[in-house]
Amino acid sequence: MGLTRREFFKLGGGSIAAIAGAGILGNSLFNNPEAPAYAAPRIEYKHGVCEICEMNCAFLGKIENGRLVKLEGKPKDQHSRGALCAKGNSGINMLYDPDRLKAPLLKTAPGRIPGQDPKWKKISWDEAINRAASEIQKAIEKYGPQSVIWIGHNKGTDFLRAIGSPNNINHQSTCNAVRIMATRITLGVANYVPDFENSKYILCFGWDQLGKAKNSLARGLIEGKIKNNAKVVVFDPRFSTTASKAHEWIPIRPGTDLAVVLAMLNVIISEGRYNADFVAKYVEGFEELAEEVKKYTPEWASKISDVPAGTIRRIAHEFSGGCPAVIPIHKREAIQVRPGGFELARACLAMMAITGNIERRGGALLPRIAPLNYPKPKEKPPELQVTERIDGGHLFPLAVPKPLSGTGLYQSVPDMILRGEPYPVKVAVVYGQSLQSMPETEKWLKAFEKLDYVININIYPDDMATISDLVLPESVYLETPHISPRITNARYYQIAVAEPMVKKLYDTKEVDEIKYLLAKKLGVDKYMPPHGEKVLDYKLKRYGLTYKDALKKGGILNGSQKFTPKDLTSLRTESGKIQIYSPKLKELGYNPLPWFDETWLIEPKADDEFYLVTSRPPMHRHSKTHNMRWLHAIMPEGFIYINAAKAEKLGIKDGDMVELSSKYGKETGKAKLIQGIRPDTICVLHGFGNKSPYIKLAYNNGPNDSRIMPAYPKEVNMTLKDPVGASMDCHVIVKVRKV
Amino acid sequence: MANLTNLYDVSKCTACRACQVACKNWNQLPAAIEPFKGNYQTHEDTNGDTYTIVRFIEHEDPVGGVTWNFLKYQCMHCSDPACMKVCPRGAYSKTEWGATIHDPDKCIGCQYCTYACPFGIPKYREREDKVAKCTLCADRVEEGMQPACAATCPTGALKFGDRYELLQYAEERVNFLRANGYPNATIYGKLELGGLNKIYILTDTPDKFGLPVDPKIPGQIPFWQDIVQPYFGWLIPLALAGSAVSFVTTRLLANKHKENKKGGHE
Known part of the structure; x- marks a missing residue:
């Protein structure tokens, strides 16, 4: 060995001491033979769970002299398997971000213009809670509890219940509502696990989790392709990362995937290529489906989608060839963003069902989600007086079965606030949402303008914070404990447990505590479930373990990893079997089978008009990671993909500033010319476009795709016969012009 | 310790950039913030604070259609490194198991190595007036860990281990790729410059990835190394x-x- 361990650390391979040492030695020509003696650093390791995305990868945090220095994935975690993504790896950037919110802030300047100086005044938590509670109280007294809404990640349900408002506005209609509802109708669960590793045929419709770096899904697809030699076919208007790794890329016309899937169902059924045995045992509604898809011929689908009929037939043949085959569905991609998304998700499920690929190795597995005990409030809150929701959720009983539950219609809110329908809204609590997540941003801003008070619970002083009257600083996930069952892509039962890596750096609080303090001030804390450290043990009670025990066991609790197929005749569907024909949908006035309506389609007419698709880069998570230094350095700005040949015709060069305009708004950004996108389609990277100068790195970081997207009021969803209230963000034609 | 190598399989890489960030985190390197290039790849090259990058290469081929390739780029840890030959202060050394490491305490910032390296890897770090580059995480490896990039690679495109075994694995992979749609698949780093402690499994010829097809050490370097330096x-x-x-x-x-x-x- 050339060097001793000590010398290695001296080399600057990873210790602060080495860097400091080099500084002290400066430019000295001659080496100092005696390195200065440093006290050995005090090193601890702690169990963590990443909260940057919903996968919640488990990791070990290395703490050196009280400072968190490195996150390392845990090999036993089914999601990370020891490997964190770029976002997970840069967690310390968020924790030690100098731009973080450090205390409650009160806006003293008038107006709600994103990025404008709010003339913030630092106030104490006592004062902040007092002010927030008194504004809520004022609204409740004058306009009723329904005038208070909570916009955010389903975190406000208990608080709203306690004060008596039905307005749990959650973002899911712009995210995963379609997949949840379609899977619930068909399989009785909210999601399914694509078993890529054992699959032989992977068929993707816009699915690009390789390009978005969801570790367990990206790893799965690569392993399936390489270890199992699975064929990968990708339908996507853009040559995505997943398409670049696929055997076949089919640049389909945006919004027409459903036609192709229905035609494939037609081929599989009419040629008798379905798994008759499986269908007879486990599928409900096959006869009706066979009748319905008769009209969807490959020739018909070909005219709509630009995919040759022969290709549709061949892929249908390959998919139904008897090998394990799967169609992954994650969130927005092709499913959520256009009319007919719900039908597309159901048609994909139907295709896997009739080929016998449900709950079978290499197909779609039912998720194995470990249950937890959730604490209940001391006293049951009184029944809601008003059950009509501002977003119109009550009109979509499939999506919102009970007030406060389900997914809702996020995008419908601004219109309803502006119209004052069905009643006025006065106070909004906004949690974990940014202006980048609000389609037709200008309309949302007008709606916010109309509100009396906006309370924002946030980590960063982003543009949402600058338009809010009161900003309450939330702690970062590395400062708080967590118990996280695997929910998305849960292959086997597993719970990850995390402890705070470091003490809270600033005067911040967890959202649960903020809600509780507000409820207490309003005198309704008896209706709130307990929160904080004391519920950690309770959550794990059914496993006979305490939170501390779980940490001692390595922070990961595993169920059996052996695959035992579940019974497909006792699903939580209407018939207990796989439900393709749904009487419930019929009863609600919708088509009980997956179907297609050509009025859903839109088409660019002029040369400068385009379809819109969106994507996300792998090192950013929507809008929340843009101020993290290492990630910002890799991608500091968003851009717009345009087909190179088409751009030349329009006189647009690589890097040119272009203006995107639609019926709903305008936005400018830099063009990136690529070969791998349809000439009639542009792709905008999502999550960029922050206008707050108080998060310095993320300031002015490119185009915000939401500004050109529609925010349809609930009536549009009804006209389009959409049972789940999907946002349909990409149901828009965009004009592109060089500026 | 055996001869250890970091293998990188282009066909498995999804360009998620986890390696790039894990490298920053372990080596405690500051973010190198550069003006936006309107591209997926903001850093055109490695720099004094960025030891590894992922390159993006888009091709349009009239027969094969569009391809989009990614390539992780960092120090190749040559078995007979040019940087080591030219360094007037002996700041470079080879570990017994294969890493080429640079001792900043000995470095005088003369930057000869930056010109000599056929891969253009050592980079000047202005804030310290020294040169810096990838260490193959020698400090981790000596502790029985994997290099930070290999440990964090979600799809297993990076693998660290015994060079001989990895070469065998690479041969298998290349044969598989050649038989499955990549007739030009090849191994890089097996023979180049007498063998690198970095092996690439490429789906096409090295030039398609911007790698030097036949890397060479400039002619005067051996003279300097063998005659003057002793x-x-x-x-x-x-x-x-x-x-x-x-x-x-x-x-x-x-x-x-x-x-x-x-x-x-x-």
């Missing part, structure tokens, strides 16, 4: 002695000249 320690005393001699001799000559002049006048 006597480097003698150079300063020699030079001092030379200047002393020249000082004395010029003085003597001058005096003589003066005398002559004097004599001439008289």
Whole structure:
């Protein structure tokens, strides 16, 4: 060995001491033979769970002299398997971000213009809670509890219940509502696990989790392709990362995937290529489906989608060839963003069902989600007086079965606030949402303008914070404990447990505590479930373990990893079997089978008009990671993909500033010319476009795709016969012009 | 320790950039914030604070259609590294198991290595007036861990281990790729420059990934390394002695000249 361990650390391979040492030695020509003696650093390791995305990868945090220095994935975690993504790896950037919110802030300047100086005044938590509670109280007294809404990640349900408002506005209609509802109708669960590793045929419709770096899904697809030699076919208007790794890329016309899937169902059924045995045992509604898809011929689908009929037939043949085959569905991609998304998700499920690929190795597995005990409030809150929701959720009983539950219609809110329908809204609590997540941003801003008070619970002083009257600083996930069952892509039962890596750096609080303090001030804390450290043990009670025990066991609790197929005749569907024909949908006035309506389609007419698709880069998570230094350095700005040949015709060069305009708004950004996108389609990277100068790195970081997207009021969803209230963000034609 | 190598399989890489960030995190390197290039790849090259990058290469081929390739780029840990040959202070060394490491304490920031490296890897770090580059995480490896990039690679495109075993694995992969749609698949780093401690499994020829097809060390380097450098320690005393001699001799000559002049006048 050339060097001793000590010398290695001296080399600057990873210790602060080495860097400091080099500084002290400066430019000295001659080496100092005696390195200065440093006290050995005090090193601890702690169990963590990443909260940057919903996968919640488990990791070990290395703490050196009280400072968190490195996150390392845990090999036993089914999601990370020891490997964190770029976002997970840069967690310390968020924790030690100098731009973080450090205390409650009160806006003293008038107006709600994103990025404008709010003339913030630092106030104490006592004062902040007092002010927030008194504004809520004022609204409740004058306009009723329904005038208070909570916009955010389903975190406000208990608080709203306690004060008596039905307005749990959650973002899911712009995210995963379609997949949840379609899977619930068909399989009785909210999601399914694509078993890529054992699959032989992977068929993707816009699915690009390789390009978005969801570790367990990206790893799965690569392993399936390489270890199992699975064929990968990708339908996507853009040559995505997943398409670049696929055997076949089919640049389909945006919004027409459903036609192709229905035609494939037609081929599989009419040629008798379905798994008759499986269908007879486990599928409900096959006869009706066979009748319905008769009209969807490959020739018909070909005219709509630009995919040759022969290709549709061949892929249908390959998919139904008897090998394990799967169609992954994650969130927005092709499913959520256009009319007919719900039908597309159901048609994909139907295709896997009739080929016998449900709950079978290499197909779609039912998720194995470990249950937890959730604490209940001391006293049951009184029944809601008003059950009509501002977003119109009550009109979509499939999506919102009970007030406060389900997914809702996020995008419908601004219109309803502006119209004052069905009643006025006065106070909004906004949690974990940014202006980048609000389609037709200008309309949302007008709606916010109309509100009396906006309370924002946030980590960063982003543009949402600058338009809010009161900003309450939330702690970062590395400062708080967590118990996280695997929910998305849960292959086997597993719970990850995390402890705070470091003490809270600033005067911040967890959202649960903020809600509780507000409820207490309003005198309704008896209706709130307990929160904080004391519920950690309770959550794990059914496993006979305490939170501390779980940490001692390595922070990961595993169920059996052996695959035992579940019974497909006792699903939580209407018939207990796989439900393709749904009487419930019929009863609600919708088509009980997956179907297609050509009025859903839109088409660019002029040369400068385009379809819109969106994507996300792998090192950013929507809008929340843009101020993290290492990630910002890799991608500091968003851009717009345009087909190179088409751009030349329009006189647009690589890097040119272009203006995107639609019926709903305008936005400018830099063009990136690529070969791998349809000439009639542009792709905008999502999550960029922050206008707050108080998060310095993320300031002015490119185009915000939401500004050109529609925010349809609930009536549009009804006209389009959409049972789940999907946002349909990409149901828009965009004009592109060089500026 | 056996000969250890970091293998990188292009066909598995999804360009998620986890390796790039894990490298920053382990080596505690600051973010190198550069102006936006309108591209997926903001850093065109590695720099003094960025030891590894992922390159993006888009091709349009009339037959094969569009391809989009990614390539992780960092120090190749040559078995006979040019940087080590040219360094006048002996700041570079090879570990017994294969890493080429650079000792910043010995570095004088002369940057000869940055010109000598056929891969353009060592980069000047201005804030310290020194050169810096990938260490193959020698400090982790010596502790029985994997390099930070390999440990964090979600799809297993990076694998760290015994060079011989990894070469066998690479042969298998390349054969598989050749039979499955990539007729030009090849291994890079097996023979190049006498073998690198970094093996690439490529889906196409190296030039398609911007790698030098036949990397060479500039011709004068072996001369420097083999003839001049061993006597480097003698150079300063020699030079001092030379200047002393020249000082004395010029003085003597001058005096003589003066005398002559004097004599001439008289």
